Amino acid sequence: MVYFELPSKKELDSIDSKERLNIFRQYFAASRYDRLIIQKCLLSSAYNEASSSEVKDMEKKHDENYYDKVKTIKEYGFIDEFIIAVKEEERAIQKIIEAYDKRMRMSSL
Numbered sequence: 001m002v003y004f005e006l007p008s009k010k011e012l013d014s015i016d017s018k019e020r021l022n023i024f025r026q027y028f029a030a031s032r033y034d035r036l037i038i039q040k041c042l043l044s045s046a047y048n049e050a051s052s053s054e055v056k057d058m059e060k061k062h063d064e065n066y067y068d069k070v071k072t073i074k075e076y077g078f079i080d081e082f083i084i085a086v087k088e089e090e091r092a093i094q095k096i097i098e099a100y101d102k103r104m105r106m107s108s109l
Contacts, residue, residue: 001037001058004030006069009076017081024085027069034062 002073006012012020038058051087073082 001034001062002030004065004069006072012076012078020078020081021085024082025088026074028085029090031062031066034058037063 006027007023012023038055041051041055041058045055068080070079073079
């Protein structure tokens with residue numbers, strides 16, 4: 001999985017909101033990548049039972065990392081900007097879901 005290190009408060013303070021938004025977007029890109037890695041391991045658990053516990057560990061680490069990032073961003077005072085990036089990410093994921101829904105409906109005809 002990808003380790004994403006959030007810049008320090010001092011570093012975030014020294015850049016403008018557009019740059020901070022880009023950093024938050026990079027975090028979400030890394031998070032999506034990690035989710036794909038977790039999904040790949042989950043799939044492999046069909047033939048490799050050992051990967052089942054690995055998937056659970058990865059899920060736990062991924063979720064804890066997210067909550068830690070949110071806590072840190074709140075402490076740094078940038079939660080409003082982070083929420084902008086969160087809502088962008090939600091919209092992007094919704095578009096992906098809609099594309100899959102459309103494909104799945106088309107294939108069931």
